[in-house]
Amino acid sequence: MKDLIILGAGASGLFCAQFLRTKNYLLLEHNPKPARKIAISGGGRCNVTNKIVNSSHYLTKYPQFVENVFTQFDNRSLLQWLKKKRCEPVLRKKTQYFCPHSAYELIEILANRNTLYNCEIKDVEYKKGIFVVKTSQGVFRTRSLLVATGGLSYKKIGASGIGYEIAKKFGHTVTPLAPALVGLTVQKEQFWFKKLSGVTLPAVVRVGEKQFCDNILFTHKGISGPAILNASLYWQKGYITLSFLPQLPKFLPYKNIATQLPLPKRFTIEFFHAVGIKDKKAKDLTVQEKKKLQLLRAYSFAPAGTFGYERAEVTKGGVDIGELDERMQSKIIPGLFFAGEVCDVTGELGGYNFQWAFSSAFVAQRGIDEYLRDH
Ligand SMILES: Cc1cc2nc3c(=O)[nH]c(=O)nc-3n(C[C@H](O)[C@H](O)[C@H](O)COP(=O)(O)OP(=O)(O)OC[C@H]3O[C@@H](n4cnc5c(N)ncnc54)[C@H](O)[C@@H]3O)c2cc1C
Structure with a gap:
């Protein structure tokens, strides 16, 4: 009989194991190696956390719950802990912390001898206070x-x-699941995006009350890039708005407008074609064409869907954390804990999902040790 079984040797499972008081535990993992997602994350360098961590960067029904978790273990706690383990993440892209050289630096720290690999978890039963894990x-x-x-x-x-x-x-509620931090497919009105496959440009993407200012990337499937990935987190069904330019330039009257727009040429040609503008001298623009040019500042469209789970960095939705106590323990079954992405807490790009995985795992570890002490 074990004190604890951890299902999954990924970011949260391995992190929890680092702090456990009990040594009578086992991690079960169906891969032959630990933390495969850490290995491929952040372009192989793993974006572990961010300079600014708070609940506003997460999609969650319970921001206060998330704040409480970060009160117990936040980005500073993580960076200090990593420093003690001789891994000092480096700041890149202004606010994002990455492993200094490779994600494997982190995996080596987290890898755990109590892991049983190639072990597929099939089912769990609960009998008289004991969990029976079938693998x-x-x-x-x-x-x-x-x-x-x-x-x-x-x-x-x-x-x-x-x-x-x-x-x-x-008996837990699992809120609807969907791919997130993922590219968006388009309806036929936006098929012109596909002709721009490979073109990238900075833009502001608005979805509901959120807006993201970063690059967008046109692809053969639709649209992607960091600003779109972030927008996908908050997109349900309905419109998003792209702002390709914050302001239109003051056009010189005797020069063609296409050459005066600070945008990639390929983009300008396809955009003009899609909205029905003929390139001409600025002085010859009709009132209607001038109006259409304003679409460069706010182009709204309804995406068809997403690129799917195979391309999504995360899954949004999950175990409703309103049914967990402040130590990530089930309010329904004592001794049952949840941590990481399986919970209905999903972060934006920038290290937020690993931070949640680590913070929630740290809090769960506290709860598990308390539970084992008291039962
Ligand atoms: C390509 C990519 C890049 C990413 N980059 C970043 C990044 O740079 N920064 C960031 O913050 N987030 C990033 N993420 C998201 C991040 O990887 C996850 O949010 C995080 O790993 C979640 O941790 P977790 O422990 O909950 O789950 P995971 O790390 O996915 O661990 C779950 C473990 O459970 C195992 N498992 C699942 N089912 C079974 C079963 N039936 N039997 C046995 N074992 C099972 C899995 O094999 C896995 O090892 C990225 C994700 C992807 C896909």
């Missing part, structure tokens, strides 16, 4: 359980829906 390598019994199996994106490196299934089985 491809047999049945394990434990006094407490941490579900740290992550989300649905990137199935090819181990993602599965087992955490959501376990949560539902034990």
Whole structure:
């Protein structure tokens, strides 16, 4: 009988194990190696956290819950801990912290001997205060359980829906799941985007009350790039607005407008074609053409969908944290804990999802040690 079984040796499961008082625990992982997502994250250098961490960078119904978690373990706590482990993340892109050389620096710190690899978790039962975990390598019994199996994106490196299934089985609400931090596909009115595949430009993307100022990238499937990825987190169905230019330039009357726009030439040609503007001297523009040019400042459209889980960095939705106590413990089944992406807390780009995985795991560890002490 184990004190604790951690389901999943990813970011949150491995992080929790670092702080546990009990040594009688086991991590179960169906991959042959730990933390595959850390390995491929941040272009191989893993964007571990951000300079500015607070609930406003997360999609969640419970911002105060998220703040409480960060009160116990935040970006500074993480950076200090990493420093102690001789890994000092470096600041890039103004606010994002990355591993100094490679994501494997972090994986080496987190890798844990108590991990059983190539072990697929199939089901969990709860009998008289004991969790019975059924796996491809047999049945394990434990006094407490941490579900740290992550989300649905990137199935090819181990993602599965087992955490959501376990949560539902034990009576938890799993809020609707969808791919997030992902590119958006377009309807036929915006098929002109596809002709621009490979073109990137800075833009402001507005979705609801959120706006993101960063690059957008046109692709053969639709539109992507960091500003779009962030917008996808808050997009449900409906319109988003792209601002390709904050202001139109003051046009010289005797020069063609296309040459006067500070935009990639390929983009200008396709945009003119799509909205029905003929390139001409500024002085010859009709009132209607002038109006259409304003679309460069605010072009609204309704995306068709997303590029899907195979391309999404994260899954939004998940275990409703309103049903967890302040130590990430189930209010329904004592001894059952959740951490990381399986929860209905999803961060923007910039290290926010690892920070949540680590912070929620740290808090769960406190709860687990308290639970084991008291039961
Ligand atoms: C390409 C990519 C790049 C990313 N880059 C960043 C970044 O730079 N910064 C950032 O903050 N976030 C990034 N993310 C998001 C981040 O990786 C996740 O939010 C984070 O890993 C979640 O941690 P977790 O522990 O909840 O889940 P995971 O890290 O996914 O761990 C879950 C573990 O459970 C295992 N598992 C699942 N099902 C089973 C099963 N049935 N049996 C056994 N084991 C199972 C999985 O194999 C996995 O090892 C990126 C994601 C992707 C896909």
